Amino acid sequence: VTEPDLKGRHVVVSAGGTREPLDPVRFLGNRSSGKQGYALARTAAARGARVTLVAANTTGLPDPAGVDVVQVGTAVQLREAVLKAAAEADAVVMAAAVADFRPATYAAGKIKKQDGQDPEPVVLIRNPDILAEISADRARPGQVIVGFAAETDDVLANGRKKLQRKGCDLLVVNEVGERKTFGSEQNEAVVLGADGTETPVPYGPKEALADMVWDLVAERLG
């Protein structure tokens, strides 16, 4: 039996991977399936929270029951949806893989290859850092903000630096691997707290990691 310890709380979860269009048929994207974010949304709803799920390109995943789902495509759209929902939220969990950069220009027609010519380089510009922005400028006093970090090397050291840089309360550090993180049903992580705490979560279903995140959020909400 799940305790309704998030009853009366409104939480926002972002899930999936943004796609940054180059032309009407191509985009720059990443391997996020949305499964970790959906597990967070389902478990929060099961614990009694009102949940807004901002979903980027999570085709194929069913909308979790009783959750408000807002579909977005790009990082700029994800920012708009998260800022809007965060205005009235007790907690925000950013599980989405958001593109740091987007193509500087969008070609209205399909980019064609020219016979005998090298391709034009793709020029990138910076996307807004949503997690850093909502952490620096809290919509409500006491709002709890959680980030995620998928790392391949020096996982914990990079995670600690990222926690500082982003200014969030908790950062879930997961290592990119064969049977975990992107796309799989399982994950394994260490949750770093801005207060210096470190909570390891062993390899298991994404719901188990999600429940640990909500335990830590509930503690901080008091």
Ligand code: PMT
């Ligand atoms: O979707 P799944 O297939 O289940 O996979 C889950 C996951 C691997 C995508 C998830 O567990 C995860 O780790 N998500 C974060 C991926 C990542 O590498 O993020 P990052 O290091 O680029 O960004 C760190 C944090 O800042 C994230 O919370 C991200 O949402 C946020 N961010 C990043 C860039 C940006 N411009 N704005 C942001 O808000």
